[in-house]
Amino acid sequence: DGGITQSPKYLFRKEGQNVTLSCEQNLNHDAMYWYRQDPGQGLRLIYYSQIVNDFQKGDIAEGYSVSREKKESFPLTVTSAQKNPTAFYLCASSIVPALASYGYTFGSGTRLTVV
Amino acid sequence: AQRVTQPEKLLSVFKGAPVELKCNYSYSGSPELFWYVQYSRQRLQLLLRHISRESIKGFTADLNKGETSFHLKKPFAQEEDSAMYYCALPPISGGSNYKLTFGKGTLLTVNP
Numbered sequence: 001d002g003g004i005t006q007s008p009k010y011l012f013r014k015e016g017q018n019v020t021l022s023c024e025q026n027l028n029h030d031a032m033y034w035y036r037q038d039p040g041q042g043l044r045l046i047y048y049s050q051i052v053n054d055f056q057k058g059d060i061a062e063g064y065s066v067s068r069e070k071k072e073s074f075p076l077t078v079t080s081a082q083k084n085p086t087a088f089y090l091c092a093s094s095i096v097p098a099l100a101s102y103g104y105t106f107g108s109g110t111r112l113t114v115v
Numbered sequence: 116a117q118r119v120t121q122p123e124k125l126l127s128v129f130k131g132a133p134v135e136l137k138c139n140y141s142y143s144g145s146p147e148l149f150w151y152v153q154y155s156r157q158r159l160q161l162l163l164r165h166i167s168r169e170s171i172k173g174f175t176a177d178l179n180k181g182e183t184s185f186h187l188k189k190p191f192a193q194e195e196d197s198a199m200y201y202c203a204l205p206p207i208s209g210g211s212n213y214k215l216t217f218g219k220g221t222l223l224t225v226n227p
Contacts, residue, residue, distance in 0.1 A: 031213050031214075033214060040124060040219070041219065042201065042217055042218060042219035042220045043201065043217045043220075045214060048213075048214050050213050056212075058214075090158075090159065092159075094213070096213050099205055099206065099213050099214075099215070100147045100166075100205035100206070101147065101164070101166055102164075103149045103151075103161050103164065103203065103205070103215060104161075104215060106151075106158050106159040106160065107158060108157075108158040109158065
């Protein structure tokens with residue numbers, strides 16, 4: 001089945017630790033995105049990547065880092081510098097030339113909790 | 116700048132009543148808007164696209180360029196329609212930022 005897979009589904013982090021959230025897609029999509037979803041604040045863009053080895057900051061990139069070494073993979077690291085990391089994180093992908101026609105495909109999300 | 120506004124954070128209706136989720140936008144040109152839906156414990160999924168002029172699960176959305184709106188409507192709400200709904204706007208044609216702009220979402224509750 002083609003799709004976009006996020007893992008783990010639930011993640012617990014201690015204060016001061018870095019954690020990495022996985023996002024893999026087998027849709028052959030060019031672009032991948034990371035969003036954070038908080039109640040009442042909608043979807044906020046953290047980082048996005050249009051091609052391999054290139055990525056851009058979104059609206060709330062501070063305290064996060066990403067890499068795009070393969071077309072299929074776009075892992076997100078939540079660093080200890082992120083002051084309020086507890087949230088639901090969504091990964092998405094799209095076909096770049098057809099974004100306006102087809103939009104995004106989303107993963108099922110990772111819920112990160114700082115303990 | 117592109118912007119999407121969903122003025123209602125919460126919307127509650129009774130089963131069988133009409134429902135309208137509002138979406139207003141600011142955009143240079145003729146946009147192709149989207150509605151996404153997130154049911155409880157499920158992933159965000161595309162509900163409908165302006166470009167395809169479709170009706171999905173009884174929902175329709177009409178682009179009103181004069182009012183810069185793309186409201187989502189359903190004549191008779193069902194309990195299974197309870198979900199979070201997001202309106203989204205694609206990038207400007209010819210631009211370099213390949214990302215959607217989302218509204219803050221409306222949580223629809225359909226009461227029995």
